[in-house]
Each structure stands twice: as structure tokens, then as C-alpha cells.
Amino acid sequence: MIAILKKELSTQFGSLSAMIIAILFLVIMGLFLWVYPDSSLLENGYASLQSFFDLAPWAFLFLIPAITMRLFSEEKKNGTLEIILTKPVRDWDLILGKFGSVKVILIFTLIPTLFYYLTLIRLGLPQGNIDHGAVWGSYLGLLMLGLSFASIGIFSSSLSSNPIIAFLLSGALSFFFYSGFESISKLPFLSFMDSTLIDFGIRSHYEGISRGVLDTRDLMYFLSLIGLFLYFTKLNLESRKW
Amino acid sequence: MSIEVEDLVKYYGSHKALDSISFKAEPGKILGFLGPNGAGKSTTMKILSGFLPANSGKVLISGYNMVTDSLAARFKIGYLPENNPLYLDMYIPEFLEFTAEIFKIKKKREAVIRVLDMTGLGPMQGKKIGQLSKGYRQRVGLAQALISDPEVLILDEPTSGLDPNQLVDIRNLIRELGRTRTVILSTHIMQEVEILCEQVIIINAGKIVANDSVSNIVSRGQDRIAYRVEFDKPIREEDLLALPEVMEVSALPDIQNGTEGRGYQYALITKSDQRIRENVFDFAVRNQAILLGLKKVESDLSAIFQQLTRNPS
Numbered sequence: 001m002i003a004i005l006k007k008e009l010s011t012q013f014g015s016l017s018a019m020i021i022a023i024l025f026l027v028i029m030g031l032f033l034w035v036y037p038d039s040s041l042l043e044n045g046y047a048s049l050q051s052f053f054d055l056a057p058w059a060f061l062f063l064i065p066a067i068t069m070r071l072f073s074e075e076k077k078n079g080t081l082e083i084i085l086t087k088p089v090r091d092w093d094l095i096l097g098k099f100g101s102v103k104v105i106l107i108f109t110l111i112p113t114l115f116y117y118l119t120l121i122r123l124g125l126p127q128g129n130i131d132h133g134a135v136w137g138s139y140l141g142l143l144m145l146g147l148s149f150a151s152i153g154i155f156s157s158s159l160s161s162n163p164i165i166a167f168l169l170s171g172a173l174s175f176f177f178y179s180g181f182e183s184i185s186k187l188p189f190l191s192f193m194d195s196t197l198i199d200f201g202i203r204s205h206y207e208g209i210s211r212g213v214l215d216t217r218d219l220m221y222f223l224s225l226i227g228l229f230l231y232f233t234k235l236n237l238e239s240r241k242w
Numbered sequence: 243m244s245i246e247v248e249d250l251v252k253y254y255g256s257h258k259a260l261d262s263i264s265f266k267a268e269p270g271k272i273l274g275f276l277g278p279n280g281a282g283k284s285t286t287m288k289i290l291s292g293f294l295p296a297n298s299g300k301v302l303i304s305g306y307n308m309v310t311d312s313l314a315a316r317f318k319i320g321y322l323p324e325n326n327p328l329y330l331d332m333y334i335p336e337f338l339e340f341t342a343e344i345f346k347i348k349k350k351r352e353a354v355i356r357v358l359d360m361t362g363l364g365p366m367q368g369k370k371i372g373q374l375s376k377g378y379r380q381r382v383g384l385a386q387a388l389i390s391d392p393e394v395l396i397l398d399e400p401t402s403g404l405d406p407n408q409l410v411d412i413r414n415l416i417r418e419l420g421r422t423r424t425v426i427l428s429t430h431i432m433q434e435v436e437i438l439c440e441q442v443i444i445i446n447a448g449k450i451v452a453n454d455s456v457s458n459i460v461s462r463g464q465d466r467i468a469y470r471v472e473f474d475k476p477i478r479e480e481d482l483l484a485l486p487e488v489m490e491v492s493a494l495p496d497i498q499n500g501t502e503g504r505g506y507q508y509a510l511i512t513k514s515d516q517r518i519r520e521n522v523f524d525f526a527v528r529n530q531a532i533l534l535g536l537k538k539v540e541s542d543l544s545a546i547f548q549q550l551t552r553n554p555s
Contacts, residue, residue: 003343007332015331079327083386086291086323087344088316241295 004089004097009104012067021063022109028059033116041116047124048131052116053138053210057178057203060146065170067105068153069163071098072233076161091234095154099230102150106143133212141209144222145202149174151229158236177225178202244269244394244424245290250299252285252448259285260296261448267441269393272420274439274456275428276547282448283428284324287398290426291321304393317345320387324398324428326380330372334363337371338385345390357385361415377408384415395419397427401434413438432547436460444550451550459546467512470494471522472505472535479508481529485521487513505534 012018032039032055039051075081084094117135124130149170156170157163181201185194198204202225205218245267252260260282267273277283288294290301292308292315301308306315329337335354342350358364361381366374371382380400387395401412417438419425429435435442435456442459444452452459471482482491490511512518519536526533 003340006343007329007340010336011329011331078330079323079325080329082288082291082293082323083321083327084344086293086316086319086321087341088313088346089344090313240293 001093001097001100004084004094005100005104008071008098008101012101012105018067018105018108021066022105022112025059025063025109026112029055029113029116041120042123047120047129049116049120049135049138052113053142056142057145057206060142060149061174061178062171064102064106064146064149065153065156065167065174067102068150068157068170069167070157071102071154072158073161073163073166076158077163085237091237095230095233095237099147099150099154102154103147106146106150110139110142110146131212134210135212137212137214138210140214141206141218144209144219144226145178145206148177148202148222148225148229151226151233152177155229155233155236158233244304245273245426246300246302247286247290248300250286250289250296250301252282252289252294252296254285259448260289262299263445263448263450264299265443265450265453267424267426269424270421271424271440272416272438273424273426274435274442275426275445276430276432276435276442277428277445278430281445283430283445284398286445287321287324287396287426287428290396291319291323292316293323317390318392319394319396320390320392322383322387322395322397322400326383328371328379328382328386331370333368333370334358334374334382334385335367337382338389341386341389347390353389353391357388360388361385362411377404377412380404380408380412384412388419393423395423395425397425399429400427401429401431444547446550452546467514467518468539469510469512469518469522470507470535470537470539471510471533472507473526474505474532474534476506477508477529477531482508482510482525485518485525487516487518487521489513505532507535509539 009018029052033041033052037043039055041049041051044051072081075084085091117130120130121128152173153166153170156173157166159169160166179201181197181199182203184190185197190197199221202222205221208215208218245265247266248264250260250263251258263282263286265273275283275286285294289296290303290308292301292312295309301315303315304318306318308315332340335358338354338357339350342353347353358367361384363378363381363385366378371379374382380403384397384400387397397416400416401409404412413434416425416427420438427434427438439456442452442454442456443450444459479491479493482488488510490509492509494507494509510518510522522536523533
């Protein structure tokens with residue numbers, strides 16, 4: 001697993017794609033949070049990172065599929081899956097190694113945004129007047145959300161040998177899981193079960209954690225979602241044997 | 243026994259790709275897996291390496307069952323897949339270290355240096371795999387298969403697409419490896435089997451049509467050997483037919499016969515190759531003809547191969 005993780009990281013950073021994605025994320029966030037007046041933290045009036053945590057999921061929606069799209073599809077296309085799967089590697093080692101590499105890139109991308117937090121601590125009046133619990137909760141929520149998108153992306157990548165299709169598929173699936181259930185719940189004939197449907201979506205759980213309340217149900221939701229799609233990936237890898 | 247295969251059956255959809263294949267391979271003898279394209283060679287290799295499962299039947303690698311004890315079995319093999327897929331954007335030592343890590347090899351660096359030396363990749367170390375020529379990529383493929391010093395080597399068309407010099411190098415390497423290990427290689431080139439292998443399995447349309455030592459198989463086909471002879475002047479076919487052991491004679495189409503520097507060519511089919519060349523030479527002397535050429539037309543094994551694999555159509 002460690003070997004796979006190292007290899008994926010060296011490929012991602014070697015081809016600069018991880019760098020470009022991280023830089024892109026930070027540029028987008030920087031523009032929205034510090035430059036564009038509509039969403040600027042400086043114009044907000046409160047020392048709160050809320051607009052960062054509202055915006056970041058939308059950026060993840062296309063940046064994370066960009067990281068995950070090639071993970072399996074490229075191996076399928078080049079035939080290297082045959083090399084790796086005939087080595088003494090468990091399917092789970094392969095999947096978790098690849099998943100782990102996305103996790104590292106994700107954390108690597110989020111670390112620089114801690115500067116926003118440090119800045120806001122100093123901008124608070126009096127200095128340091130900021131809801132620390134909410135910020136750390138939101139970071140955890142954002143990481144969980146990113147990892148959910150990653151597992152959806154890895155599954156999509158295992159479905160197709162074409163990275164573009166994998167990208168589009170994982171973007172669409174992630175979007176559906178992020179806000180699709182909420183939209184469906186608004187259909188009039190489904191109003192009797194609207195709160196259940198909302199709970200299927202990522203957003204309600206993300207917002208729950210973001211308030212700084214660590215509810216085990218929210219955490220369980222994320223862990224199940226991640227586990228489910230990684231398990232689908234394993235099933236799909238095994239499907240060559242059916 | 244290092245490889246034992248019993249009654250493999252493999253379907254692709256409704257197409258029966260393998261039809262109860264059974265064989266054994268042991269260390270020190272290179273086993274050639276010969277067959278026309280689409281005969282089921284690669285399917286067999288993929289099943290042996292654990293990439294695909296068979297619908298029924300059993301594969302034992304050094305005693306480990308490839309299905310129930312897959313991980314242990316995979317630790318024992320080195321596998322070079324058909325078309326040699328590789329991570330093109332990795333550097334050679336980086337890729338080999340990665341494979342060494344997968345095999346949980348303690349002394350990675352030593353293992354990498356060992357296979358780099360074996361495959362002659364040393365001077366190429368600084369390059370990315372994607373920058374290499376086909377011959378060098380094939381060596382990288384072999385190097386990754388060898389990194390764990392495996393007991394069993396499965397090579398799917400290891401020499402396809404190599405130029406003649408590379409061919410000689412890779413064959414020498416495979417021969418060297420076969421001294422102590424169990425090597426099974428698939429190919430559709432007859433000469434390769436004659437040069438490299440002690441045992442040969444000929445497979446056609448998913449079935450084994452011959453499984454024997456190369457020398458036995460060759461002797462099977464020795465009742466029909468084709469020669470091509472060339473004289474400086476026309477010869478009567480009956481005279482050639484009178485030679486001992488000769489069964490058939492036919493003059494080859496005389497498109498170029500008689501032109502400057504070309505002689506008159508005849509095809510001889512003989513029962514054995516006993517003293518054929520001597521007799522033809524004597525014949526030429528007796529008839530005051532000059533013998534311009536004398537050549538065995540096909541390698542022995544290839545004639546058998548064609549005989550066994552020709553589909554009745």
C-alpha cells in the first residue's frame with residue numbers, strides 16, 4: 001500500500017498535475033475571498049471563514065475529479081493494471097494506496113489556507129475573536145467532503161479507460177451527492193420524505209460538522225460513503241474475474 | 243514441479259477460448275508455448291499469472307493454488323505480459339524500486355542494481371521508460387519480472403518486435419535464466435522454440451495438439467523435408483527423382499531462371515535428410531552441372547507446426 005501511495009504521489013507531483021491543481025485551488029479561493037468584493041472576507045464585517053467553506057466544495061467538485069480521473073483509467077488504457085494486479089498486491093492495497101495519495105494531495109492543498117485563518121484571528125476585534133470550534137469543524141468537514149469526492153472519483157475512474165469520461169462521471173456523481181438529494185427533496189410529491197432525502201446528501205452533513213458540532217452520525221455518514229464507493233471500486237476490479 | 247496446470251477451461255462469453263488444457267513445467271527446462279495468433283496462448287499466460295481466473299481447472303505455482311492462495315502464488319512468479327505495458331513517465335530505477343517494494347524486498351537498491359546488470363540497462367538508468375526504444379523497454383519489462391528473483395517466469399511473447407541484435411541478447415538472457423528457474427514463454431515463432439526450449443507445447447484453437455520435447459517433435463516431422471536446389475543448367479526431373487530418399491521433385495516457376503547470375507531451381511521433398519546434400523552434390527558432378535545452391539526450405543518444427551495447426555476449412 002505504501003509503495004503504491006509513494007508511486008502515485010511521485011507521478012502526480014512529477015507531472016506537476018498535483019501542483020497545478022493545488023495552485024488553481026488557491027488562486028480561485030484567493031480571488032473570491034480577498035479580492036472580489038461580493039464574497040470578500042474583508043467586506044464581511046464578521047471574522048468568519050464561512051464564505052471559504054461555502055465556496056471550497058464547488059471548487060473541489062471539479063478539482064478532485066481532475067486528480068482522480070487518471071488513477072485507474074490510465075492503468076486500464078495502458079495495460080499496466082495487468083502488471084500491478086499480477087504482483088503480490090491485494091486489491092485493497094491498490095485502492096487504498098491510490099486513495100491515500102489523493103488524501104495527501106488534499107491535505108497539502110488545504111494547509112496554505114490556514115493562512116486565511118491566521119489572518120482572521122488577527123483581524124478579529126478584539127484580536128482572536130473568532131469561533132475556533134467552527135473553523136476546525138469546518139476543516140474536518142471539508143476534508144471529509146473532499147475524501148468522499150475522491151472515493152467517488154476513484155470509482156468512476158475504475159469504470160472507464162477514458163480519463164475524460166471518468167472526469168465527467170465523477171463530477172456529475174459528486175455533484176449529485178453534494179446537492180442533488182436536496183434538489184430532489186423539493187419535488188412536491190416527495191415532500192413526505194424530504195428530510196430523509198436531504199440526509200442522503202453530503203451537504204446537510206457537511207453543514208452539520210461545519211457548525212463545530214462533531215456529531216458521530218455525520219462522521220459515520222462520510223465514512224460510510226467513502227467506504228461504499230471504495231468497495232464499489234473493488235467489486236469493479238474483481239469484475240474481470242466474473 | 244513448479245507449474246502444474248490441470249484441465250483449464252476458459253470461456254469469453256460463449257466462445258470457448260481454452261478447452262481443458264493440462265501440462266506441467268519444471269525448473270531447468272524452458273517450456274515453449276507455441277501457437278498461431280488467437281490460439282489461446284495469452285489467455286493461458288493471463289490465467290497462469292493470476293490476472294484472469296479460469297472457468298474451471300486448477301493452476302499450481304510452486305504448490306500454491308493461484309485462486310485460493312493467490313497472494314502466495316503471485317510472490318513466486320515474474321510475469322512479462324503481452325505488449326509489455328509499462329509506466330512510461332517513470333524513470334527506470336524508480337519503476338524497479340517500486341516493484342521491489344511491492345515484493346517487500348529488503349535490499350531494494352541491490353535488487354535493482356542486480357536486474358539492471360542482468361538486462362544490460364545500466365547505461366540507460368537516467369532515462370524515463372517512455373524515452374526508451376522498444377528493445378530497451380522489453381528489457382525493462384524483463385527486469386521488473388526478475389526483480390524478486392522468482393522461481394517461475396512467465397513470458398508472453400518476450401521477443402516480439404525486436405531487431406535481430408536485440409533478439410540475440412534477449413534470447414541469451416532467457417536461456418541463462420532458464421538454467422535454474424522454471425521458464426514458460428509463448429511465441430508464434432518456431433525458430434525461437436528450437437533455439438531456446440527443451441519442451442514445447444503446441445496449442446491451436448484452445449486445445450493442446452502436441453506436448454513433447456523439442457527433439458521428439460522434430461523427429462516426428464522428419465519423414466517430409468523440403469530442400470531447394472539450384473543448378474546452372476536445366477536438369478530432368480526424373481533424374482533427380484532417382485536419387486535415394488527423394489519423394490517428389492518439382493521445377494520452380496522459371497520467372498527468373500536462366501537470367502544472368504540465376505540458375506534453375508528445383509524443390510525436393512525427401513523422406514529424411516540422410517546424405518541428401520552429399521547425394522545432390524555427387525549428382526551435380528556426374529551430370530556436369532554446377533551446384534549453385536542447396537538449402538533446407540523450412541525449419542523442421544515449423545513444418546510440424548503448420549501440419550498440426552492448420553484449421554480444416
